[in-house]
Amino acid sequence: MTRRRRWSTEEILEATAELLTAGDAESFSVRKLAAVLGTDSSSLYRHFRSKTELLRAVADRILVAAMDGYHPEGDWKQRITALALRVREAAGQQPQLAAVWGRYASGGAGSRLVMEEMLQALRTSGLPDAEIPTHYQRIAVLVAALIAAEAGVGALTQEEYEQGMELFRVAVLGADPERFPALAHFARDIRPLGVDRRAAFEEILAAHLTAIEAAIP
Structure with missing residues (x-):
């Protein structure tokens, strides 16, 4: 009897990304993925406890790609703008995955890298520490919403x-x-x-960052 191949977590994520690129999150299922890999669903659930957990992990690849080679430069507004544009660019290269990210978000390594850089930039702005989490959340919501909207158009x-x-x-x-x-x-x-969309993205983000700057003591 031929033994089934053991797939690594990275290989599963790669196959998931390819499947999503050919379709969308609605039509995606762990059973379809298992069929593509020539295995059964139970073997995949050893790596990811649910479909949502798998999609969150594959969406995180957008942020990992955005942070690859990133080096912070300039003041806090320039850093946040550069970071947001890198995420937008990475999402534009894989709109189907960006649509998944917009829906499921992520909590992996890429997400932590983006969060860390944005929080570090805000700490240099002069804002009191107590106000930084709220401003971070507002920027994150704004950027994610704009990118997710673009991803919907890009996936057409x-x-x-x-x-x-x-x-x-x-x-x-x-x-x-x-x-x-x-x-x-x-x-x-x-x-x-x-x-x-790029011009609109930059103008909307710039206006938001200017409003934050005006509130700095």
Whole structure:
């Protein structure tokens, strides 16, 4: 009788990432993963206690990739901005995994590295220690929400994206000026959500960090 191969945790995560890239978190299951690896689900549950735990672990790879080669430079705002942009870039390269991260978050090594750097940067800002956890949480929520929204667009097929653009044009350019006077007035200047996302990301984050700076004693 042929013995089944023993898969390492890293190999399981790699196979999970590949499966998610070809599909999404909704269609993913441990049973499908087991079939791809030629094993049974019980052998995978020796590494991860649940599907959610497995997805959290694979989502953490986004943050590990973002922190690879990272070196803090500049003042606290520059550090946080650079960190957020690195996470955004890593998420953009793997939008399906970024969508999983946006939904399940993570608590692995990558998550701890990002948290440590952001907290260290905030400690140099002049904020009282008692206020830092709250500001950290607000920044984390903002960055995660923006990246998760982008991941949703990035995971679309070209056909789905083009259909969305056509629906946008019909909804905006074809708006009835009597019922939607403001929309009709600005229609030709309003851009789809998928356009200029990096600029919007930077401006929104900068505005938030400026508001924090204004509150520093």
